[in-house]
């Protein structure tokens with residue numbers, strides 16, 4: 001019994017198969033690539049283990065991969081792929097192959113199913129092929145072409161497993177379980193794994209030698225440096241013993257005799273005769289065709305990175321990348337070079353920029369570690385784990401193959417970390433990567449647009465993280481502005497106006513550039529022709545605060561006080577900058593201050609009471625809007641407030657948070673008719689000492705609240721108390737509609753039924769299939785149950801019913 005075990009696949013199998021069949025069917029060619037890629041991994045593992053434990057090599061001399069097509073009575077035919085790699089013990093067979101889906105797949109499936117608006121289960125459009133490679137095991141791919149699979153494996157001999165035995169994993173495409181048993185043939189493999197695919201009727205083309213050769217050439221010829229052989233039959237012509245019973249020399253004689261003598265020069269004639277005679281002798285024996293078995297090497301090409309880049313086609317780079325890094329999508333760009341590290345190691349390398357970031361990159365960008373620098377020494381794979389500091393975090397998505405000429409083959413983690421060449425490798429990769437990106441930015445607008453969309457934020461993160469390469473990374477970053485869709489900081493500076501000594505920006509995360517362009521904060525800048533960076537990503541503010549200045553020019557948040565255009569004149573007696581004619585402005589300021597003093601005094605009291613701002617001033621930034629709330633230099637802009645409150649930092653630094661939140665100023669636009677109107681009404685209020693007009697004051701206070709709260713919202717902040725705000729808006733609306741301000745709204749509602757004393761019958765049963773769970777049947781059942789329980793539907797007030805009907 002121990003020797004034959006049956007195991008169940010995990011529960012997601014049926015769903016997974018359905019999705020895979022519907023989505024991957026037209027891509028099913030990749031099954032072979034997946035098998036070869038796993039075979040290569042197994043051979044690499046074997047070779048690495050052999051460095052410390054030479055015994056693992058016993059059993060089979062060669063390290064290779066073989067493919068054999070068998071057309072026989074069984075099923076449509078069998079395709080057998082064998083490797084002499086590390087092999088699997090029965091436990092490994094169970095653990096590695098007994099799962100069709102990988103971790104996190106259940107979640108993915110639910111998401112995939114709920115997002116499948118077409119309902120046909122083909123989710124490639126919605127999710128891209130990359131999702132599948134991360135969620136679907138190679139076995140699941142195999143079932144696209146095979147009805148059944150048998151994986152026989154004999155693990156390598158180790159000190160822990162000195163007498164391994166050959167086991168078989170066997171499963172049908174539609175089965176929910178798999179079997180593992182001792183191979184009745186014995187230890188036939190010597191070492192390694194043999195995968196037998198019993199092909200489906202519509203997959204017999206995979207038995208064709210040419211099809212297999214083409215597939216390997218297309219997807220896998222560069223994915224392994226171990227030889228891949230295909231069992232082939234060659235037609236040979238051999239002497240047909242039976243047909244050649246007559247002695248050959250007699251035939252020769254008669255033919256020679258029959259040759260007519262030519263009437264030419266004696267010597268020449270003789271020579272001709274001899275040639276003719278010999279040819280005739282050769283042709284004469286009877287031959288027959290026979291089929292000879294032989295192994296054809298499919299991947300004898302020089303590895304791609306060793307070739308002259310001029311001789312490698314784009315398609316070759318793409319297939320090499322896809323096979324090596326197991327990416328369904330093509331790379332976006334690459335650079336292929338050779339060099340000398342300076343420490344005496346010459347090397348060749350290819351750096352690839354993938355077309356997307358891993359889905360989880362942004363979940364924890366500062367913790368991920370690169371696993372995709374494939375280090376080789378003289379064509380032999382050494383490791384793809386160069387430790388945490390192999391690359392800075394921002395660049396850990398880059399995919400690299402590097403082949404060094406003279407490093408010790410037996411490298412441990414420690415030797416690797418201390419090796420001079422590997423210490424230099426980080427710098428080499430980054431320099432080349434940044435050169436590649438800069439070149440694409442200059443020369444290939446279309447490609448660059450994609451790269452920017454995918455990696456734009458990564459470059460900002462890089463500029464913050466990687467001080468050494470900061471300038472180069474900043475050069476890759478683009479921002480939208482009020483004047484154009486995209487600009488670099490260099491381009492911004494080219495457009496800088498005379499006297500302007502700051503790079504203007506406005507940040508409000510989550511808002512589109514279009515929305516930001518209409519912000520109160522840039523009204524005047526825009527009207528005057530100044531360019532303002534419009535930053536809508538949370539990282540932007542982090543980027544600006546870390547980079548601090550570009551080519552000696554600092555940044556100015558235009559949502560803060562202290563905004564200067566650069567062409568003003570400082571009027572020290574007034575402590576302000578004059579924009580045009582100082583004398584004229586001086587006079588105008590004095591008039592305005594005097595004119596608006598009553599309003600400013602009145603408003604100042606209001607905003608301080610509400611905690612909305614610490615002061616009120618006459619604005620020189622507003623053109624159309626009536627007012628705005630502007631953060632002080634030491635205060636928080638709306639964007640920073642959002643950033644900090646979402647990061648919980650305010651809990652740890654409560655005092656600072658409370659202080660900084662208050663550092664705001666209400667700016668009023670003296671040219672706005674609304675402000676003028678408010679001033680008029682304030683002036684009409686009874687003076688101090690006279691009988692107060694309580695009603696008029698209350699109404700004005702309401703107007704002021706709406707004005708200040710409106711300014712907060714317009715400036716990106718949230719209102720102090722949104723319930724109060726909307727109650728107030730409600731009241732003002734009623735007033736303007738002539739509806740009673742005090743008439744109450746009918747608030748009668750149907751109460752919840754009494755507490756249900758019974759637990760649901762299936763409380764302890766496993767989760768039902770989500771499709772069933774969300775099905776119509778179940779919902780209507782719940783509705784009926786409510787009815788049967790006699791919920792007081794009749795008690796719904798008549799008014800309420802009418803309202804619902806309305």
Ligand SMILES: Nc1ncnc2c1ncn2[C@@H]1O[C@H](COP(=O)(O)OP(=O)(O)OP(=O)(O)O)[C@@H](O)[C@H]1O
Nearest residue numbers: 038039042085087088096097133137138139193326
């Ligand atoms: N030929 C083989 N020899 C030894 N082990 C194998 C072989 N094929 C598969 N395996 C084992 O089965 C596991 C599952 O393979 P599968 O292709 O589903 O996932 P993976 O290779 O781990 O992931 P990915 O293909 O995304 O890199 C492998 O990790 C490996 O341990």
